[in-house]
Amino acid sequence: xxxxxxxxxxxxxxxxxxxxxxxxxxxVTTERQVQNLKxxxxxxxxxxxxxxxxxxxxxxxxxxxxxxxxxxxAQGFYSKAPQVAADEMEQYPExxxxxxxxxxxxxxxxxxxxxxxxSQVVWKTVMxxxxxxHLPPAVDAAWKAIPRSVVTW
Ligand code: HEC
Numbered sequence: 163x164x165x166x167x168x169x170x171x172x173x174x175x176x177x178x179x180x181x182x183x184x185x186x187x188x189x190v191t192t193e194r195q196v197q198n199l200k201x202x203x204x205x206x207x208x209x210x211x212x213x214x215x216x217x218x219x220x221x222x223x224x225x226x227x228x229x230x231x232x233x234x235x236a237q238g239f240y241s242k243a244p245q246v247a248a249d250e251m252e253q254y255p256e257x258x259x260x261x262x263x264x265x266x267x268x269x270x271x272x273x274x275x276x277x278x279x280x281s282q283v284v285w286k287t288v289m290x291x292x293x294x295x296h297l298p299p300a301v302d303a304a305w306k307a308i309p310r311s312v313v314t315w
Contacts, residue, residue, distance in 0.1 A: 199257030
């Protein structure tokens with residue numbers, strides 16, 4: 163009986179430790195894989211212009227325009243949406259930005275786009291976000307000229 167109880171205690175102790183280590187290793191592997199993901203096209207004026215157009219259509223209502231001011235909808239969020247012009251979204255590796263956009267962020271308004279938008283399109287919005295503070299002059303001018311009426315009344 164004593165041996166049996168010790169066995170149960172040992173299993174109850176060891177199983178969570180093994181599961182914990184396994185989950186830890188899995189998340190390190192996933193994070194590395196995600197960080198190494200790269201855009202499947204060259205980042206240039208054409209793809210950034212396209213990325214800007216797609217960003218404005220799919221992301222700007224929540225992540226804002228060049229003025230860095232949240233839209234009326236974004237002001238009502240809990241949790242807050244980072245503003246692309248003001249909150250350094252580009253600080254993360256492009257693979258992580260892409261991962262979040264594909265999978266969404268749980269318990270927040272950030273949607274998962276993996277079943278609704280082709281991955282090339284998601285990548286283009288992501289590379290626009292990543293480059294937003296060092297855009298080629300023509301793209302920068304187009305970005306700054308987008309009227310605020312796109313995201314507000
Ligand atoms: C309906 C609102 C909404 C839309 C549309 C939206 N997002 Fe988000 N997004 C959020 C919110 C809110 C967060 C912050 C979530 C959190 O951290 O709790 C977020 C976070 C993120 C993050 C994580 C990085 C960071 O700095 O927190 C990325 C990357 C991102 N969004 C990319 C995109 C892209 C790309 C699009 C368009 C294809 C998009 N989002 C469209 C609301 C939105």
